[in-house]
Ligand SMILES: Nc1ncnc2c1ncn2[C@@H]1O[C@H](COP(=O)(O)OP(=O)(O)OP(=O)(O)O)[C@@H](O)[C@H]1O
Ligand SMILES: Nc1ncnc2c1ncn2[C@@H]1O[C@H](COP(=O)(O)OP(=O)(O)OP(=O)(O)O)[C@@H](O)[C@H]1O
Ligand SMILES: [Mg+2]
């Protein structure tokens with residue numbers, strides 16, 4: 348089982364879009380996949396959830412240890428997910444004084460041992476607070492999602508510093524498993540320039556597949572569909588399937 | 599003096615870009631403007647700062663009450679700003695137990711009384727935590743910055759709920775002063791649809807000026823320039839100047 352956190356404290360770079368569509372892509376390639384929405388904004392949950400599905404228990408109860416895995420897993424077409432809720436937004440202050448507050452997610456995911464999931468993908472919020480710290484403590488790999496723009500590069504040093512601290516104190520297995528470049532428009536020199544900088548800095552860690560700017564990816568969430576369900580022929584579907592293949596083949 | 603917080607817990611919708619360029623636009627129209635970077639990511643600071651400028655004191659020291667206004671104000675071409683720093687990212691946990699923790703910014707800004715600033719604009723982080731709460735307690739107006747996409751609409755109810763709570767308990771003067779629609783591309787039906795929904799919901803509060811998707815706005819930050827300094831003829835410069843005029847004329 349491979350556990351991966353999709354992260355970047357910069358907002359709006361495609362973390363949620365990537366978690367959902369890499370997950371759905373891996374499911375299309377025959378893998379068993381669990382997604383976890385760890386963002387209080389619950390955008391992953393909104394993007395997948397059919398309104399009829401009641402959300403009794405979410406990742407919030409899981410972190411507090413007041414529910415078991417089978418109570419929070421929701422089935423979607425081809426993969427599973429654990430929803431978030433707006434209750435989570437108080438978690439930062441509420442859980443601050445819990446013993447081993449950074450390991451709440453890791454302790455809950457112990458219940459996954461012996462399950463037949465191949466991949467567990469976690470969507471992180473746009474900050475480096477306690478929820479992101481929980482994800483970094485629970486997983487083995489981090490995928491940094493980067494928009495091909497300058498503002499998205501600023502602040503990377505803070506993220507890399509935090510990863511080092513987590514490796515030293517909380518999770519020695521943690522690694523940066525890959526860099527996903529998103530929202531790429533080959534008509535914009537800016538995007539070409541920034542991707543060049545990203546490759547200079549991270550080298551082979553950068554996935555060959557670059558996710559192009561594609562409006563179908565922005566439309567799919569309001570239909571509560573993955574890109575494959577919404578428009579299987581779109582650039583977005585092609586790119587995320589290609590990325591899922593790269594990940595499956597052990598990039 | 600008008601104090602305005604630019605907010606939306608959704609990431610990457612154009613909060614920082616709007617704070618800088620509305621500020622610069624108002625300065626171009628002869629107004630005296632102070633910008634405040636309240637985001638630990640410090641994107642506003644990065645977008646304006648010439649590397650030579652040393653940052654001794656930032657908004658972090660201001661919130662802790664360990665510095666005075668004149669020590670943190672930095673002069674930019676035509677307007678002033680107060681920088682943020684990555685030290686601020688610990689503020690959520692660090693300030694959680696301070697008495698009147700929501701009023702730390704308001705208490706600091708008391709020093710602005712008697713100054714000749716016409717506008718104080720605050721760039722908020724992509725969450726509804728303690729820093730955003732400080733902004734909402736300190737200002738009279740909130741501008742909600744909305745990308746013309748569905749994910750940006752999701753979660754608005756949480757923001758509106760928080761505004762109500764702040765109005766009741768911390769700041770009875772607080773109002774939603776306006777809605778700024780950003781990243782608009784008139785070739786995408788999605789954008790037209792969503793802007794329609796926004797106008798249906800918020801009515802007259804939506805500014806007539808819509809900020810178009812314009813790559814110059816994404817390029818300017820890496821040159822540490824406002825859009826007017828970087829490319830005064832761009833769509834971005836035209837749109838933000840038109841928006842600044844709307845704001846100045848008391849929309
Ligand atoms: N490749 C793409 N092409 C076009 N639109 C995209 C693409 N990827 C994401 N989007 C859209 O851009 C916006 C931001 O993406 P998304 O919400 O996935 O980013 P995020 O990093 O998860 O944001 P947050 O920081 O708020 O969690 C959304 O409206 C999404 O639909
Ligand atoms: N109208 C626009 N046209 C094109 N690009 C834009 C526009 N507005 C903002 N951008 C770019 O989109 C990205 C997101 O904008 P910005 O950083 O201002 O959003 P934000 O809401 O402040 O993000 P965060 O939630 O991380 O604070 C940046 O790379 C910015 O340069
Ligand atoms: Mg997200």
Ligand SMILES: [Mg+2]
Nearest residue numbers: 613614637641
């Ligand atoms: Mg910002």
